[in-house]
Amino acid sequence: MSAGTYTPRPGAAPLPRMIAAQTALETRMLLRNGEQLLLTVVIPTLLLVLFSSVDIVDTGAGEPVDFLTPGVLALAVMSTAFTGQAIATGFERRYGVLKRLGASPLPRWALMTAKTLSVLVTEVLQVVLLTVIAFALGWSPDGNPLSVLLLLVLGTAAFSGLGLLMAGTLKAEATLAAANLVFLLLLVGGGVIVPLEKFPDAVRSVLGLLPISALSDGLRDVLQHGAGMPWGDLGILAVWTVLGLGAAARFFRWE
Numbered sequence: 001m002s003a004g005t006y007t008p009r010p011g012a013a014p015l016p017r018m019i020a021a022q023t024a025l026e027t028r029m030l031l032r033n034g035e036q037l038l039l040t041v042v043i044p045t046l047l048l049v050l051f052s053s054v055d056i057v058d059t060g061a062g063e064p065v066d067f068l069t070p071g072v073l074a075l076a077v078m079s080t081a082f083t084g085q086a087i088a089t090g091f092e093r094r095y096g097v098l099k100r101l102g103a104s105p106l107p108r109w110a111l112m113t114a115k116t117l118s119v120l121v122t123e124v125l126q127v128v129l130l131t132v133i134a135f136a137l138g139w140s141p142d143g144n145p146l147s148v149l150l151l152l153v154l155g156t157a158a159f160s161g162l163g164l165l166m167a168g169t170l171k172a173e174a175t176l177a178a179a180n181l182v183f184l185l186l187l188v189g190g191g192v193i194v195p196l197e198k199f200p201d202a203v204r205s206v207l208g209l210l211p212i213s214a215l216s217d218g219l220r221d222v223l224q225h226g227a228g229m230p231w232g233d234l235g236i237l238a239v240w241t242v243l244g245l246g247a248a249a250r251f252f253r254w255e
Contacts, residue, residue: 012105019114022106026118040079040126048072052137057193069134070219071192076126077152078212081119081159083183089167090175098254116160142226154237155215161244168252186212211240
């Protein structure tokens with residue numbers, strides 16, 4: 001046995017390894033949470049199957065599934081990046097988890113990076129599941145996959161910033177109530193299930209500026225109508241991303 005074989009090597013692990021470990025932990029915690037799974041997987045799936053199979057809402061010309069799938073994909077992004085993340089982070093803050101993690105060798109920005117990566121991993125699983133179900137229901141998508149990817153990434157960043165802002169400024173109970181309320185309101189008024197054309201012109205112009213409307217309309221233009229890069233919707237999402245992440249970085253409280 002050579003000298004120094006069991007010599008301690010104190011110090012933090014390499015930063016990429018810490019982020020990867022925290023990302024894996026955040027993902028496992030999310031997938032083990034029944035309430036989170038209901039919000040992120042079950043509800044979008046039920047909405048897609050129900051409204052594609054039953055003629056409840058007039059979705060215009062074409063198959064209902066072609067209109068609904070982009071909106072449900074946008075809803076899945078919002079449920080994970082905004083609602084689920086806001087609630088989980090809010091209660092972690094209340095119970096002192098964030099305070100303790102903030103004192104660990106893992107930098108605070110790396111912790112938020114791990115949370116965002118965990119959201120992206122979950123969204124990949126959501127998109128795969130919803131896409132398989134949509135194809136089984138007769139979905140016929142068009143458009144450029146790069147446009148879809150950009151919309152999903154920007155939408156994730158925008159909703160993630162807003163979710164972290166809410167979790168870092170409100171009490172946990174207030175975050176729980178507000179996040180669920182916003183989820184329901186945007187489900188109805190964000191062009192997910194009900195086309196924005198059904199709303200009055202004055203209301204529609206305001207709803208069209210919401211991140212969920214930009215994401216669902218952008219995905220629908222590409223996947224249903226085969227449009228090119230939806231620069232207008234990408235611009236709206238970019239503005240929300242800058243505002244949300246900037247405000248979260250400025251006002252987030254760890255205690």
